[in-house]
Amino acid sequence: MMTLNVELGARTYPIYIGSHLLTQADHFAPYIRSSACAVVTNTTVDALYGETLRTTLAALGKSVTWIVLPDGEQYKEWSTLNQIFEKLLHAQASRKVTLIALGGGVIGDMTGFAAACYMRGVPFIQVPTTLLAQVDSSVGGKTGINHALGKNMIGAFHQPQAVIVDIATLQTLPAREWAAGLAEIIKIAAVADSAFLEWIESHITALNAREVNATMEAIHRACALKAAVVGADELELGNRAILNFGHTLGHAIEATQGYGQWLHGEAVGCGMVFAAALSMRRGSLQEAEYHRLVQLIRAAGLPTALPQLDAQRYIDCMRVDKKADAGQIHFVLLHHLGQAYMEPVSDADLEAALLE
Amino acid sequence: MMTLNVELGARTYPIYIGSHLLTQADHFAPYIRSSACAVVTNTTVDALYGETLRTTLAALGKSVTWIVLPDGEQYKEWSTLNQIFEKLLHAQASRKVTLIALGGGVIGDMTGFAAACYMRGVPFIQVPTTLLAQVDSSVGGKTGINHALGKNMIGAFHQPQAVIVDIATLQTLPAREWAAGLAEIIKIAAVADSAFLEWIESHITALNAREVNATMEAIHRACALKAAVVGADELELGNRAILNFGHTLGHAIEATQGYGQWLHGEAVGCGMVFAAALSMRRGSLQEAEYHRLVQLIRAAGLPTALPQLDAQRYIDCMRVDKKADAGQIHFVLLHHLGQAYMEPVSDADLEAALLE
Numbered sequence: 001m002m003t004l005n006v007e008l009g010a011r012t013y014p015i016y017i018g019s020h021l022l023t024q025a026d027h028f029a030p031y032i033r034s035s036a037c038a039v040v041t042n043t044t045v046d047a048l049y050g051e052t053l054r055t056t057l058a059a060l061g062k063s064v065t066w067i068v069l070p071d072g073e074q075y076k077e078w079s080t081l082n083q084i085f086e087k088l089l090h091a092q093a094s095r096k097v098t099l100i101a102l103g104g105g106v107i108g109d110m111t112g113f114a115a116a117c118y119m120r121g122v123p124f125i126q127v128p129t130t131l132l133a134q135v136d137s138s139v140g141g142k143t144g145i146n147h148a149l150g151k152n153m154i155g156a157f158h159q160p161q162a163v164i165v166d167i168a169t170l171q172t173l174p175a176r177e178w179a180a181g182l183a184e185i186i187k188i189a190a191v192a193d194s195a196f197l198e199w200i201e202s203h204i205t206a207l208n209a210r211e212v213n214a215t216m217e218a219i220h221r222a223c224a225l226k227a228a229v230v231g232a233d234e235l236e237l238g239n240r241a242i243l244n245f246g247h248t249l250g251h252a253i254e255a256t257q258g259y260g261q262w263l264h265g266e267a268v269g270c271g272m273v274f275a276a277a278l279s280m281r282r283g284s285l286q287e288a289e290y291h292r293l294v295q296l297i298r299a300a301g302l303p304t305a306l307p308q309l310d311a312q313r314y315i316d317c318m319r320v321d322k323k324a325d326a327g328q329i330h331f332v333l334l335h336h337l338g339q340a341y342m343e344p345v346s347d348a349d350l351e352a353a354l355l356e
Numbered sequence: 357m358m359t360l361n362v363e364l365g366a367r368t369y370p371i372y373i374g375s376h377l378l379t380q381a382d383h384f385a386p387y388i389r390s391s392a393c394a395v396v397t398n399t400t401v402d403a404l405y406g407e408t409l410r411t412t413l414a415a416l417g418k419s420v421t422w423i424v425l426p427d428g429e430q431y432k433e434w435s436t437l438n439q440i441f442e443k444l445l446h447a448q449a450s451r452k453v454t455l456i457a458l459g460g461g462v463i464g465d466m467t468g469f470a471a472a473c474y475m476r477g478v479p480f481i482q483v484p485t486t487l488l489a490q491v492d493s494s495v496g497g498k499t500g501i502n503h504a505l506g507k508n509m510i511g512a513f514h515q516p517q518a519v520i521v522d523i524a525t526l527q528t529l530p531a532r533e534w535a536a537g538l539a540e541i542i543k544i545a546a547v548a549d550s551a552f553l554e555w556i557e558s559h560i561t562a563l564n565a566r567e568v569n570a571t572m573e574a575i576h577r578a579c580a581l582k583a584a585v586v587g588a589d590e591l592e593l594g595n596r597a598i599l600n601f602g603h604t605l606g607h608a609i610e611a612t613q614g615y616g617q618w619l620h621g622e623a624v625g626c627g628m629v630f631a632a633a634l635s636m637r638r639g640s641l642q643e644a645e646y647h648r649l650v651q652l653i654r655a656a657g658l659p660t661a662l663p664q665l666d667a668q669r670y671i672d673c674m675r676v677d678k679k680a681d682a683g684q685i686h687f688v689l690l691h692h693l694g695q696a697y698m699e700p701v702s703d704a705d706l707e708a709a710l711l712e
Contacts, residue, residue: 089505092675092683120511149445155476327448
């Protein structure tokens with residue numbers, strides 16, 4: 001097992017990475033301080049791992065409220081979130097209840113936001129079961145739900161007590177979701193660590209085969225890189241925004257295609273290709289580096305061409321992005337592989353790049 | 357004008373108390389850092405003070421999104437909150453937008469919660485226009501909405517940039533709402549400052565007449581007391597809970613009578629009488645002190661008898677209170693006027709007290 005601390009002062013928390021951690025009660029015990037907890041999961045993950053977690057929590061003698069939500073990004077909205085509140089209130093859960101998120105990014109984001117808001121804030125534990133959630137949504141404290149007018153528009157920064165990454169759960173992950181997780185691993189390397197990007201390039205076959213050691217190292221390095229960025233800028237007032245590389249267009253793809261059609265990681269993969277192309281057009285990224293990145297994204301099994309749509313629709317979608325300011329779209333761009341910066345980009349430049 | 361700082365480290369903010377502050381742009385200017393802001397108000401307050409604030413913000417050259425909600429506690433719930441999000445998203449408001457809450461406690465709580473959640477947090481300014489909001493919801497950072505299963509169950513701690521208390525707005529306040537505000541002033545004195553309680557007793561006629569100097573002193577002292585309690589325990593992990601004196605039964609009255617039938621302050625007035633009676637039954641409060649408190653609550657024009665209802669219904673309601681733990685109801689009780697403590701109370705004791 002590997003352990004990593006996300007350093008955030010009073011909100012510092014550990015990430016445990018290993019196989020079959022779901023069965024090990026001692027990883028949960030220190031973080032459930034009252035007798036009551038509530039597990040939030042979805043129908044798919046419940047069928048696969050619900051029983052395992054039930055057994056582990058039963059061994060700790062905890063009283064558990066079990067909340068099973070429908071599976072899919074399209075359910076990451078208010079009425080599903082409200083199901084969590086209703087179940088907690090019906091169970092008379094107090095401010096001391098600990099919520100446990102068992103699932104992918106959607107479950108983690110919604111459970112974290114429910115924990116941020118229930119009685120103005122209760123503790124929670126992340127148990128991410130997808131590669132994407134393990135490297136992305138389990139570090140940084142971003143929680144929230146989508147709004148019909150924009151993704152992740154309603155939410156909170158709320159840090160978990162601990163993150164328990166059981167890589168055994170990755171064995172059941174569908175191929176598309178595996179690739180979507182690799183997209184976020186490639187992303188953090190692309191903006192922050194060229195040596196890690198080279199490591200991914202040389203281990204992409206092992207990663208595609210879900211080889212245990214490569215997987216653990218990739219998760220650990222990605223989490224550590226993200227934790228360093230987040231630790232320096234918890235509330236995304238500055239440099240943390242580079243983690244949104246590929247996300248500006250990525251979010252627009254998800255919004256225009258309907259949430260749940262494209263996986264988040266797939267849209268981000270495509271968004272990275274676009275942001276790299278834009279960097280190259282603006283003279284900041286070398287063509288050879290652009291091609292290396294595109295090749296790696298393709299080798300990970302991710303799409304690199306965006307859905308055909310009117311350029312103006314993408315631009316309208318990108319304008320509601322949280323990084324936009326006074327209607328001006330800000331993009332995360334690359335100087336080099338491993339080195340990012342943020343810059344406003346005009347509508348005309350975006351349109352020209354989208355038409356290419 | 358009086359100024360008071362609520363000391364919360366990096367989240368320290370000022371409260372300005374005075375007449376006609378709504379017309380003075382320089383009180384707003386330092387707290388609206390971007391060109392865009394959004395005013396959230398309700399139909400009643402908009403008709404009375406909307407134009408004044410519009411003129412003030414226009415003088416600052418701000419681009420203002422105006423969001424007018426229906427008036428009433430029954431609207432303090434998700435679908436009304438979502439109107440704020442929709443208007444902000446339609447206006448393409450960025451993370452730099454400042455929200456301004458112009459209204460009573462309902463507007464303050466909802467606007468504050470919208471500010472806590474919109475794009476994971478934007479700044480906001482409180483401009484409370486009721487006596488209750490001026491002394492209560494403008495100090496402490498509690499924001500939120502009601503849930504069908506409990507009051508203020510969904511929310512966040514989110515501190516404003518500044519609170520601007522314009523006591524000129526109190527001239528249009530209905531008599532019941534004035535008394536409801538006095539209830540919260542009496543409450544803070546009852547739990548934390550016996551000298552202030554004596555001051556209220558000797559100034560109750562001036563306060564009932566809304567005399568300017570007495571009003572300003574009462575607001576300033578109540579806010580200062582509350583700020584001291586909140587400053588020592590921002591997240592209500594300990595002693596801050598004494599501010600809930602009168603609220604456990606008060607919330608149950610509001611919930612059983614339907615939100616909006618009883619004003620919050622009226623329910624709290626009644627709840628204080630009950631909590632004081634309970635304190636006396638348990639031998640901690642002298643009968644003479646109990647009678648002094650009841651007399652003051654009555655002199656402020658507040659109801660002291662609770663609506664006739666099955667005791668069990670009240671108890672069931674109190675059990676979902678945020679201070680409850682493992683189904684056990686915790687009450688804020690009084691040792692003396694000006695000195696409070698918290699204690700679990702059994703259902704049997706509650707039932708006996710309710711039947712009295």
